Amino acid sequence: MPYVWRVLPVLVLAAAGVAFSFTPTTLVIADGMAASNAGVSSGLASSTAQIGGALGIAAFGAVDAYRRAAVLTAGGTELAAAEAGLSAAHLAAAGAATLAVLVAAITFPSLRPRRVSAATPTPSAAPT
Numbered sequence: 001m002p003y004v005w006r007v008l009p010v011l012v013l014a015a016a017g018v019a020f021s022f023t024p025t026t027l028v029i030a031d032g033m034a035a036s037n038a039g040v041s042s043g044l045a046s047s048t049a050q051i052g053g054a055l056g057i058a059a060f061g062a063v064d065a066y067r068r069a070a071v072l073t074a075g076g077t078e079l080a081a082a083e084a085g086l087s088a089a090h091l092a093a094a095g096a097a098t099l100a101v102l103v104a105a106i107t108f109p110s111l112r113p114r115r116v117s118a119a120t121p122t123p124s125a126a127p128t
Helices: 002-031 035-073 077-106
Strands: none
Touching: 002 035, 002 077, 035 077
């Protein structure tokens, strides 16, 4: 039962953070590029995601290793150390994902359709 109460909520929060950060980032990158540069922007987005994933694994792996070592040094069992290390790493990942969601919500443009006010001129047909 510890999984349901300790690990699952953190995994769900981390997954939500990833979903709400990668999708808007990809949309912003694709929307801001000309069609002739679509391949370059797609490749850059994929490369950036891979590098970010590698850095995330390194950072959260370090959190896991540090917490495991602390528990083992204090005389804890291997199982307790593994649980403490993974819990710390998942909490750190959830914090990073939450931060990513907040940054995305604040900085990315809205994807909602813009209302056209009466004062906004509409493009007229080109003269023939």
